[in-house]
Amino acid sequence: MAQYDLVVRNGTLATASDVFRADIGVLAGRIATIGAKLSAGRREINAEGHIVTPGGVDSHCHIEQRSSMGVMTADDFFTATRSAACGGTTTVIPFAAQYRGMSLRQVVKDYHACAGAKASVDYAFHLIISDPTDQVTGQELPALIKDGYTSFKIYMTYDALKLDDRQILEVLSVARRERALVMVHAENHDVIAWLSEGLLAAGHTAPRFHGMAHAPIAEREATSRAISLAELVDVPILIVHVSAREAMEQIRLAKAGGLKVYGETCPQYLFLTADDLDRPGFEGAKYMCSPPPRDKANQEVIWQGLVSGVFDVFSSDHAGYRYNDPEGKMKHGRNAPFKKVANGVPGLEVRTALLFAEGVGKGRIELPQFVALTATNAAKLYGLYPRKGTLAVGSDADLAIWDPDKEITITQSTLHDAMDYTPYEGKTIKGWPVTTLMRGETVAEGGEFIGAPGKGRFLKCDISPATVPLGRRTIAFDPETGSIEAAKQAEDSH
Numbered sequence: 001m002a003q004y005d006l007v008v009r010n011g012t013l014a015t016a017s018d019v020f021r022a023d024i025g026v027l028a029g030r031i032a033t034i035g036a037k038l039s040a041g042r043r044e045i046n047a048e049g050h051i052v053t054p055g056g057v058d059s060h061c062h063i064e065q066r067s068s069m070g071v072m073t074a075d076d077f078f079t080a081t082r083s084a085a086c087g088g089t090t091t092v093i094p095f096a097a098q099y100r101g102m103s104l105r106q107v108v109k110d111y112h113a114c115a116g117a118k119a120s121v122d123y124a125f126h127l128i129i130s131d132p133t134d135q136v137t138g139q140e141l142p143a144l145i146k147d148g149y150t151s152f153k154i155y156m157t158y159d160a161l162k163l164d165d166r167q168i169l170e171v172l173s174v175a176r177r178e179r180a181l182v183m184v185h186a187e188n189h190d191v192i193a194w195l196s197e198g199l200l201a202a203g204h205t206a207p208r209f210h211g212m213a214h215a216p217i218a219e220r221e222a223t224s225r226a227i228s229l230a231e232l233v234d235v236p237i238l239i240v241h242v243s244a245r246e247a248m249e250q251i252r253l254a255k256a257g258g259l260k261v262y263g264e265t266c267p268q269y270l271f272l273t274a275d276d277l278d279r280p281g282f283e284g285a286k287y288m289c290s291p292p293p294r295d296k297a298n299q300e301v302i303w304q305g306l307v308s309g310v311f312d313v314f315s316s317d318h319a320g321y322r323y324n325d326p327e328g329k330m331k332h333g334r335n336a337p338f339k340k341v342a343n344g345v346p347g348l349e350v351r352t353a354l355l356f357a358e359g360v361g362k363g364r365i366e367l368p369q370f371v372a373l374t375a376t377n378a379a380k381l382y383g384l385y386p387r388k389g390t391l392a393v394g395s396d397a398d399l400a401i402w403d404p405d406k407e408i409t410i411t412q413s414t415l416h417d418a419m420d421y422t423p424y425e426g427k428t429i430k431g432w433p434v435t436t437l438m439r440g441e442t443v444a445e446g447g448e449f450i451g452a453p454g455k456g457r458f459l460k461c462d463i464s465p466a467t468v469p470l471g472r473r474t475i476a477f478d479p480e481t482g483s484i485e486a487a488k489q490a491e492d493s494h
């Protein structure tokens with residue numbers, strides 16, 4: 001009798017630390033053995049000449065979520081996860097987004113109702129906190145954290161979502177006490193509002209002015225402020241979707257100073273530029289996201305940040321709004337002023353392959369770093385490790401099997417999301433995840449989706465070790481305990 005349900009044979013396995021040749025034996029959806037010359041499986045995959053990585057973990061994507069301006073994303077939980085699977089991603093962490101006045105518990109229920117029957121890969125949820133009332137910070141959040149929602153995103157901009165500094169401090173305090181991870185969308189709201197008003201008043205309404213309104217200084221200032229507030233509270237934070245040198249430098253400096261500040265960037269900051277926002281007519285709307293793509297020099301800086309470890313996570317920030325659609329980018333017309341165009345670009349399916357081709361393929365990073373950035377680090381930061389994000393005995397058998405030589409030209413008609421465009425149309429890349437397995441079952445093969453809606457399972461996130469505070473107070477007062485002395489001692493010991 002076969003010892004394994006499945007054996008993946010002769011592959012070159014890549015984890016965040018090693019690259020080696022071995023077979024993988026899978027039993028009951030988990031990795032049972034990694035070794036040489038494993039005995040037979042009921043099913044066998046020959047991965048000779050292929051690279052086997054953990055399935056991707058995309059820890060920043062917006063699925064079936066209404067934007068702050070009320071536009072629904074094109075993808076529901078089925079199309080988004082189908083697309084993820086076809087791009088080698090087996091875990092997604094989208095958001096359960098609270099708008100003001102909503103109960104957080106109800107929001108979570110609503111998102112589960114959307115995801116349960118449709119998700120085809122495993123999923124967890126971050127919370128978006130836009131209304132940190134006493135009820136939310138005192139009761140709902142602590143209870144939800146215990147139930148496996150251990151990370152939340154806060155916004156420093158967008159009228160419908162933005163928190164002021166006082167509210168940010170409250171949320172950071174809860175995170176410190178309960179050991180949750182706060183993700184910050186760091187852009188200065190008033191700077192953007194002021195620049196936007198000026199631009200629109202002067203008749204500058206085209207998509208490219210979105211890029212101008214979201215100035216790198218607005219991103220830098222908010223990043224620096226978020227880091228300062230987190231340092232004051234003594235809590236780790238993660239700055240999401242960093243687009244430019246100015247903000248990146250703040251994270252680099254914070255890390256160099258020993259702070260637990262984690263950084264995330266996304267494909268749009270490596271592969272798109274402000275010139276894309278300036279395409280003819282309304283085409284630039286396809287490339288509008290916040291923060292926006294910057295210039296070539298910034299792309300290079302973001303690459304340096306990836307290579308040198310400023311960035312811990314490479315996520316898609318998939319937020320797809322169809323272009324030629326009255327429910328998408330054109331909700332307010334074909335030539336709507338930039339302020340009225342939904343922000344976001346798709347990227348779930350091509351995220352890992354873009355980084356594989358341009359990062360590993362072009363020699364900028366090695367395979368272990370690629371795996372760390374696309375899977376392992378996110379699993380660790382969000383409390384899913386080692387179940388997800390690695391190849392280890394006992395981990396879920398989530399595998400992406402790469403043909404490193406396969407060349408593809410990205411084109412929307414072969415992608416599996418619900419979009420009508422890809423910002424990467426026509427880009428040729430080398431290397432593609434030709435087979436994706438989720439818990440030992442093949443969910444994508446040779447460019448075809450062969451999974452099924454409802455097969456994805458909800459993942460409760462553990463408390464992540466990344467959330468342990470430094471124990472380094474910057475003031476001689478501990479707001480949590482009211483104690484002066486303990487904090488003072490900590491300070492004196494520096």
Ligand code: DUC
Binds near residue numbers: 062288291317319344
């Ligand atoms: N910006 C966000 O903050 N979220 C979704 C997409 C975007 O562009």
Ligand code: ZN
Binds near residue numbers: 185240241290
């Ligand atoms: Zn954001």
Ligand code: ZN
Binds near residue numbers: 060061062317319
């Ligand atoms: Zn986002």
